[in-house]
Amino acid sequence: MKLTYLVLILSLTWFDVGWCFKRKHKENTTVAVVQGNVIEGEIHETFDYEDLENDLKLGADYNKMSFYYYDDLGQVIYKGKINGPDDMTLAKCHPGQKFTVLVHGWTQHCEKEVMKLLAMKYKRYRGGCVTCFDYGPYASDPNYFRLVRHFRMLRDALVDKLNIMASQGLRFQDSHGWGFSYGARLILRALERVNGRYESVDICDMAGPGFDNRLRNKCDYRNAADNVQCIYTSNNRGTRCTTGCHQNWRMGQCGVYQEAAGNIRTKSHAMCPLFYIAAFEHPFYAIPNKECAASAIAAFPQGYQMGYMEKDKSVRGELFAYTSKNPPYNVLSPYIIQYQTTKLTPVPENDTIFELTEEEQWYGVTTTEQTPETSTNFNDNYFDDDDQEQKTVENIIDSRQTTTISVIAQQF
Structure with missing residues (x-):
């Protein structure tokens, strides 16, 4: 009898503690959503995506979303709608072409200079049709939590558009995707649901807050395409799951911090697109x-290198790469680059192993005279921690084709 009473008391105590914890968690979640000012480090503990999704039933407004198409210089040549049946024809995209879809992050849009520069690189090195999913007023919402509440609706809209394109001749097996932050989450989940299999997708520091803590969230994104390459640059705005892709690049200091970010805590996250473009x-x-x-x-x-230019897709697991404080942010490894062997051999400090190009000399690999005419010059203050868009403008001189683009600093 005493044992029965003891079990009953323990059961009631456990129920009471569990109920209090659940209530406390629910209260924290409400504060996080309504006020929208939870400290970043606490988001993973207080943000409950499931509750939010149940609280708000959303319908898709396709008129608020667009698909942008770019020319060889990264300029927008056509702006279509999600349900536009003739978009690909009007944008001069032809069946059988290689296809690339870009998805920007929170507070961005497809006409931001960073997106146009990325589109230009893809047009040059991949060719074919390059388009960008713009989710308009949803992305510009200053409340990130409200944007997360729209995730399923935006994902399904992207799936619908990609399937429409497939009906117009888009071949998934010749298609590639790219996404940054919240946009990375969108394209990963959308590609898992399209009526086909993408060739590849590159993911730039996918968002962590609002996603990492979801009970049903799986740390495995390899079903999104035949090859999924993920690049990690932060652990406050970026995900803490760094093993879910075929290649998992942890940049700079273990994928957590980048020297180029300086003392701005959130800038490590924003550096990822610049690393990728460089x-x-x-x-x-x-x-x-x-x-x-x-x-x-x-x-x-x-x-072996990070980014689109690496064609060897057989590598699996976590990879590491140095980054630097100044543009173009890469660091030549102190190892001999010998493609005929897989064994790393340290390079003596006084040896000259590389025949450096003028670009490499200009960026400080050697102490020879600077030659800025051949450089690709990124604005080191491209992203700021300010809420207002900076009016800092700098020319980008492309090393292969002299194309000047005005870069306007932008906040994330």
């Missing part, structure tokens, strides 16, 4: 991991 012409080479905790370190060949 990597088209300035490689970020994989290096051995010496200091970062890791569970699935990849074996990689010499000269």
Whole structure:
């Protein structure tokens, strides 16, 4: 009898504690949503996506979303709607072409200079049709939590558009995707639901807040495409799940902090698109991991690099690459680049191994005279921690084709 009473008392105590904890968590969640000012480090503990989704039933307003199409210089040539049946024809995209879809992050849109510059790189090095999913007023909402509440609706809109394009001749097996932050989450989940299989998708520091803590969230994104490459640059705005893709690049200091961010805490997250764009012409080479905790370190060949330009898709696991404070942010590894071997050999400090290009000399690899005419010059203050858009403008001189683009600093 005493044992029965003891079990009953313990059961009631456990129920009471659990109920109080659940109520407390619910209260914290409400505060996080209504006030929208939870400290970033606490978002993972207080934000409950499931409750929000149940609280708000949303219908898709396709008129608020657009698809932008770019020319060879990254300029927008056509703006179509989600349900536009003739968009690809009007944008001069033809069946059988390679196809690339870009998805921007929170507070961005498809006519931001960083998106146009990325589109230009894809047009040059991949070719075909390059388009961008613009989710308009949803993305510009200053309340990030409210944007997360629209996730399922935006994801389904993107799925619908990609399936419409497929009916117009788009071949998924020749298609590639790219997404940043919240947009990375959108494209990953959308590609899991389209009527086909994408060739590849590159993911730039996918958002963590509002997603990492979801009970049903799985840390596995490899079903989104035949190859899923993820790049990680932060752990406050970016995800803390760094093993869910085929290649998992942890940049800078273990994928947590970037020297180029300086003292601005959120800037490490915003550096990811700049690293990715720079990597088209300035490689970020994989290096051995010496200091970062890791569970699935990849074996990689010499000269293996982050970004679209790497064509070897057989590598699996966590990869590491140095980043630097100044543009173009890459660091040439202190190892001999020998493609015929997979064994790393340290380079003596006084040896000259590389025949440097003028670009590499200009960026401080050697102390030779600077030649700015051949450089690709990124604005180091491209992203600021201010709420207002900066009016700082700098020319980007492309090293392959002299094209000047005005870069306007933008806040994330």
